Amino acid sequence: xxxxxxxxxxxxxxxxxxxxxxxxxxxxxxxxxxxxxxxxxxxxxxxxxxxxxxxxxxxxxxxxxxxxxxxxxxxxxxxxxxxxxxxxxxxxxxxxxxxxxxxxxxxxxxxxxxxxxxxxxxxxxxxxxxxxxxxxxxxxxxxxxxxxxxxxxxxxxxxxxxxxxxxxxxxxxxxxxxxxxxxxxxxxxxxxxxxxxxxxxxxxxxxxxxxxxxxxx
Amino acid sequence: xxxxxxxxxxxxxxxxxxxxxxxxxxxxxxxxxxxxxxxxxxxxxxxxxxxxxxxxxxxxxxxxxxxxxxxxxxxxxxxxxxxxxxxxxxxxxxxxxxxxxxxxxxxxxxxxxxxxxxxxxxxxxxxxxxxxxxxxxxxxxxxxxxxxxxxxxxxxxxxxxxxxxxxxxxxxxxxxxxxxxxxxxxxxxxxxxxxxxxxxxxxxxxxxxxxxxxxxx
Numbered sequence: 001x002x003x004x005x006x007x008x009x010x011x012x013x014x015x016x017x018x019x020x021x022x023x024x025x026x027x028x029x030x031x032x033x034x035x036x037x038x039x040x041x042x043x044x045x046x047x048x049x050x051x052x053x054x055x056x057x058x059x060x061x062x063x064x065x066x067x068x069x070x071x072x073x074x075x076x077x078x079x080x081x082x083x084x085x086x087x088x089x090x091x092x093x094x095x096x097x098x099x100x101x102x103x104x105x106x107x108x109x110x111x112x113x114x115x116x117x118x119x120x121x122x123x124x125x126x127x128x129x130x131x132x133x134x135x136x137x138x139x140x141x142x143x144x145x146x147x148x149x150x151x152x153x154x155x156x157x158x159x160x161x162x163x164x165x166x167x168x169x170x171x172x173x174x175x176x177x178x179x180x181x182x183x184x185x186x187x188x189x190x191x192x193x194x195x196x197x198x199x200x201x202x203x204x205x206x207x208x209x210x211x212x213x214x215x216x217x
Numbered sequence: 218x219x220x221x222x223x224x225x226x227x228x229x230x231x232x233x234x235x236x237x238x239x240x241x242x243x244x245x246x247x248x249x250x251x252x253x254x255x256x257x258x259x260x261x262x263x264x265x266x267x268x269x270x271x272x273x274x275x276x277x278x279x280x281x282x283x284x285x286x287x288x289x290x291x292x293x294x295x296x297x298x299x300x301x302x303x304x305x306x307x308x309x310x311x312x313x314x315x316x317x318x319x320x321x322x323x324x325x326x327x328x329x330x331x332x333x334x335x336x337x338x339x340x341x342x343x344x345x346x347x348x349x350x351x352x353x354x355x356x357x358x359x360x361x362x363x364x365x366x367x368x369x370x371x372x373x374x375x376x377x378x379x380x381x382x383x384x385x386x387x388x389x390x391x392x393x394x395x396x397x398x399x400x401x402x403x404x405x406x407x408x409x410x411x412x413x414x415x416x417x418x419x420x421x422x423x424x425x426x427x428x429x430x431x432x433x434x
Binding site: 065068071118119126149151 | 339
């Protein structure tokens with residue numbers, strides 16, 4: 001009797017992520033998975049991005065947090081469609097959570113969907129959600145050595161926003177060393193030096209995002 | 218036939234953590250598990266603590282990181298016994314990693330063992346290591362809303378160091394709101410407002426640590 005050997009099967013998360021992506025593509029929604037440490041500025045970046053792009057395209061948001069709705073409330077004030085996912089003790093979003101959240105978003109009216117993942121430089125890296133681009137937000141106060149200590153999150157990322165550059169004057173942060181360490185992990189990644197407080201660098205970031213978005217026509 | 222019902226069994230991690238703790242107690246070593254977001258200042262706090270206490274007690278360090286030895290090298294320069302644990306893609310330290318690291322530390326010559334966990338506000342909370350105290354480092358640039366979004370890490374903690382208070386002038390951070398949110402989760406927790414850059418608040422923190430330590434006599 002021949003033993004059947006099962007090979008190259010997608011894991012359960014990847015199967016659902018693929019379905020999510022098909023549905024996003026069908027509705028011409030470009031999806032960005034935003035990952036960072038806690039407090040690096042994911043919500044601020046989402047709000048500042050939406051303020052700059054909302055006249056050009058329709059933006060929706062999924063907010064991931066263990067508990068509370070404080071981020072979703074901030075997004076709601078900008079009159080954007082938003083769904084909050086509370087994971088309880090879960091350390092990352094996964095494709096099935098996104099699949100459920102999608103059902104509560106008007107996909108036909110959204111061009112760009114920004115997903116704020118749980119603040120964590122490790123676990124979210126292992127779970128695709130159905131996104132088109134993966135973006136890391138690092139922040140100056142975290143220090144320039146983070147790529148050396150948490151390389152895994154940079155491996156599959158398309159861009160790194162280096163946030164809080166307005167604090168550079170008060171901190172030791174070697175921008176060249178940071179970028180060099182990231183490029184050693186992932187040479188193709190794009191960098192954006194940004195301050196969500198002063199607005200520096202946000203136009204360049206929004207241009208990149210606009211180029212990455214295939215809007216409904 | 219009676220069905221045997223197995224109840225109240227410790228999980229594997231807790232069994233090893235208990236063994237670690239027994240061994241620490243036998244050697245009169247006080248062990249502190251230090252948890253935080255990436256870049257909140259765990260290594261800086263360890264270095265500044267060691268500089269202030271090294272004439273009073275013998276200090277050892279275990280450094281946890283996914284990759285690299287940059288933190289362990291900083292500790293080594295202070296002439297402290299140190300072991301680096303590299304977890305690869307692991308998002309937290311566990312008791313078995315500590316059990317192995319302990320074998321490479323001169324426990325009979327150590328009064329206080331500082332363990333730097335992986336930078337992560339979620340996963341480390343679920344794994345006891347055999348420690349006597351659990352300490353969270355939050356930092357001002359992360360924002361005052363972190364206890365609302367990541368409550369789990371504060372539940373069993375004994376103290377919170379609020380680091381980088383020298384940056385308060387440049388950021389919106391409501392100290393009272395932060396402390397209130399933490400106390401809602403854990404009313405018994407102690408707070409230390411600290412700057413590892415200016416040295417502010419470190420003496421109070423070191424006094425607490427000294428009181429918590431049962432040194433060899």
